[in-house]
Amino acid sequence: MADARPSGFFAETSQLVFAVARAMRITLLSFIRKPVTVHYPEKPRAYPDRYRGLLALVYEKDTGEEACIGCRLCEFVCPPAVIQVEMLKGEKRNYAKTFTLELYACEFCELCVQVCPTDAIVMMKSFDLSTSDRRELLLDKDRLHAIGQQFPRSWATGNRLRDMQAPPKKAPGEKPAHAKPEAPATPAATPGGVEGPVPSETAQKGGVEG
Amino acid sequence: MTDLSPAVSALLTGGALLGALLGLLAYVTLLERKFAARLQSRIGPYRVGPHGLLQPIADGVKLLLKEDLVPAAADRTVFNLAPVVFLVPCFLIYATIPFAPGLGVADVNIGVLFFLAVSSMEIVGLFMAGWSSNNKYALLSAMRAVNQIISYDLPFLMAAMVPVLLAGSLRLSEIATAQQGLWFVFYPVIGQLGFVAYVVASVAAENRVPFDILEAESELVAGFRVEYSGMKFAMITLSEYAHVIGTSFLGALLFLGAWSGPGPEWLGPGWFRLKALMMFSLITWVRWSFIRIRVDQILRISWKLLLPLTVLLVMATAIIVVLRGGTGG
Amino acid sequence: MPPETPARAVRTLDYTGSERLTMNMGPQHPSAHGVFRAILELEGEQVVGVDAVIGYLHRCHEKLAEHLTYVQYPSIASKTDYVAAMTSELAYVMATEGLAKVEVPKRAQYLRVLVAELQRVASHCLWLGTWCMDMGGALGGGATVFLYCIRERELILDLFEALTGARLLYGFHQIGGVRYDLPEGWAAQCRQTIDLIEQRLLEYEGLLEENAFFHLRTKGVGVITRELAEDVGIGGPLLRGSGVAYDLRRAHPYSSYEDFQFDVPVEPAGDCFARYQVRMVEFRQAIRIVRQILDGLPEGPISSRPGVKSVAQVRVPKGEIFTRVEGPRGEVGCYLIGDGGPKPYRMKWRGASFSNLAVLPHIIPGHSVADVVAIMGSVDPVFGEVDR
Secondary structure, three states: OOOOOHHHHHHHHHHHHHHHHHHHHHHHHHHHOOOOOOOOOOOOOOOOOOOOOOEEEOEOOOOOOEOOOOOOHHHHHOOOOOEEEEEEOOOOOOEEEEEEEEHHHOOOOOHHHHHOOOOOEEEEOOOOOOOOOHHHHEEOHHHHHHHHHHOOEOOOOHHHHHHHHOOOOOOEOEOOOOOOOOOOOOOOOOOOOOOOOOOOOOOOOOOOOO | OOOOOHHHHHHHHHHHHHHHHHHHHHHHHHHHHHHHHHHOOOOOOOOOOHHHOOHHHHHHHHHHOOOOOOOOOOOHHHHHHHHHHHHHHHHHHHHHOOOEOOEOOOOOOOHHHHHHHHHOOHHHHHHHHHHHOOOHHHHHHHHHHHHHHHHHHHHHHHHHHHHHHHHOOOOHHHHHHOOOOOOHHHOOOHHHHHHHHHHHHHHHHOOOOOOOHHHOHHHHOOHHHOOOOHHHHHHHHHHHHHHHHHHHHHHHHHHOOOOOOOOOHHHHHHHHHHHHHHHHHHHHHHHOOOOOOOHHHHHHHHHHHHHHHHHHHHHHHHHHHHHHOOOOO | OOOOOHHHOOOOOOOOOOOOEEEEEOOOOOOOOOOOEEEEEEEOOEEEEEEEEOOOOOOOHHHHHHHOOOOOHHHHHOOOOHHHHHHHHHHHHHHHHHHHOOOOOHHHHHHHHHHHHHHHHHHHHHHHHHHHHHHHOOOOHHHHHHHHHHHHHHHHHHHHHHHHOOOOOOOOEEOOEEOOOOOOOHHHHHHHHHHHHHHHHHHHHHHHOOOHHHHHHHOOOOOOOHHHHHHHOOOOHHHHOOOOOOOHHHHOOOOOHHHOOOOOOOOOOOOHHHHHHHHHHHHHHHHHHHHHHHHOOOOOOOEOOOOOOOOOOOOOOOEEEEEEEEEOOEEEEEEEEEOOOOOOOEEEEEOHHHHHHOOHHHHOOOOEHHHHHHHHHHHOOOHHHHHO
16 A cells, blocks of 8 residues: 655555545535436426337227237237237127236337227326236236327337338339348348468557556 | 523524434435546436436435344344444544534534544444444454554544644634634644545545445455345445544634635535535545555554654644744734 | 376365365445455465356356247347346357358348447447456545446447347347348448547546556556466457467457458467457547448348248257357357257357456465455456356
């Protein structure tokens, strides 16, 4: 710690004093700045458009009927298998007879939203469904529809996500959007190959640490 | 007050002081939490009462209602006695501090010595707590504590000797009145160095960060008080805060002029309290800005750096006092 | 006879009892970085032996991967290294794409690099905060640095939330590309955020770099020599902090990393301070890459297999592949055996932290208990990756 020679000692001590002062100045700056706390729940939280919140079933916009056709694709795609659907066959179209979703086990991965062909299941821009009884989180069809009316809806639906990932084909005569001339490089498949000389990596800061 | 017998008046003063002290300590915990929060870009307690003002009361009620756990294999008597033995010295140190000229419980003529001797007795309670918990973490922490507090009480004493020499008396009220002209912290070089040494030594002797290796939550999970819960835990925590505030008061008295300040006489105690709280804020600011260092490094700082420095400082002060021709300069 | 290498010389603990104190650190411990049990054998204050016990967070990821299809698993993959979720997803998705010979559009590759580097910044923020908290205490200066770092990490998590809708576990990658494209105004917000973080990095260094306390705690502590580093098989900042110039993004570039300019920091000292310096440089280089991407993002689709039409839509032919990516902690690898169907026959994670932990019994003995937390913090394990 302390050097025997007086010059080393004073240099070290003054460096220590300056380092201490610098650190304390930074904490003082934070003291003066406004705190970053948001007074939730008095101030509502600003949810982004794509927020993956609660799940809900929606009605079709033009006819007002339930959008879900009971195809069970969401049930099959769900990784923790929280959805259970029974289909009810009708003359013109099918419906879902029962639709249960175990929200307490849901991972909020949005795969069900992605796979739905009729954009029936969507996520809401909210997560405010805290209860004291887990059974209230076993959502049946009525509950899911109620949630759909209660909260603002997120942007993502199955068809919108599909269109975002690859824009629909343009009019004939133009090249389709996803057949680009430059062949995209495939990701590094095999680890084989020459372990060639690695280009010189320079350290950004000073080199050898004494 | 004068027609009551001295014993009764002493009891009443002591009782009043203890009451005021407990109130002050409870709200000092709130002050620390809000101060620390602001240093970290957040707000401290906010919901309990307006801006968190009822938080200490809520904490006190909660701790009172908690179950009193004693580990099965712990030494019951020692375990239950340890918080008390820890608490008594930490509150006893306030007896010698004069909060205003003439307003103190016992302004003994060896004030500084009494303060320092009694405050270092807390280590007995600390070790009792660590030993009786029957817990390896607590034991490690208690062993480190003995080491650290003993090492830092010496520089603490030496740093406190600087104002004693400058004022020529161990009695605290006389040291305070000797600073009517110029506060000891403003004395060239020895005043400032003495103040810095005092702050460093007192932070270390109170197990505050950056020297709080013995309560290192990330290693020893609260150290010697890991097995305490409920009111006993509250007693230990309050005693620690009492010790910190007590040394802040002592520091304000020794170096910052105690009750001298602009304005009329009756504002004196107010200035004293303000200065003590400012010293406490300084210690808190240091606490929340630095990471802790290892125990062997702490001990090395004490024995190889702080103790020789403070001894030299005391000798230099003595020489200056003699050259000036006596005290009260 | 296996050769006598530095990696063979580990002392086994003497559980029969002696004058030494056997102490448990964890699995419930404020600085165990997750659930980790280190049985320390102490002689006074000095550690003479370490036994590392893991497995408290085992959640059968590899078995789960055999039951979930290639469409379902990527969002689960983020849960291995949950602090750097984008990296884990990327490894799995790249493995599948490699086996199934799926092409990834250029824009998707750039977006993958963008989120990977932003994730690196966020992960290093968490590392710095938790490391300082371990060293400084939850009620002390460490908590201050922790809260500052978390404040910055929140800005990045806000960016990810605007991009994907989730803050921690994203499900951003899918076979053939990525799921989401940049929303309106995201690029401007991203630029603002990284400018702010770059400024704040200077503040952290001011708090730590010249601090004598920090130097005392980290210089000369936990030295990993170059031979030991190469022998044990660690990766990431641990390897580069011991003088080995190896970064997967340079050595085996994937997902268009060869298009970007960045430096790879190497420090020869091998102690905690060297690893700290390596990660601080990586902060800045990641920000540099993010700026390059934002300046030159190509147009185009973001997935060559858009949409999810059925759960078994990706079928991978028979074959096996091992893909690795450079995560914030080291080399994250995914070994996949396809059998022609929609589910893998076998999937194995090479967890970066799992291999990095192997170095602990070599470097901890000889230090005191207080240094154990400093070393663990600089190794930066995440137990989701270790136990899977």
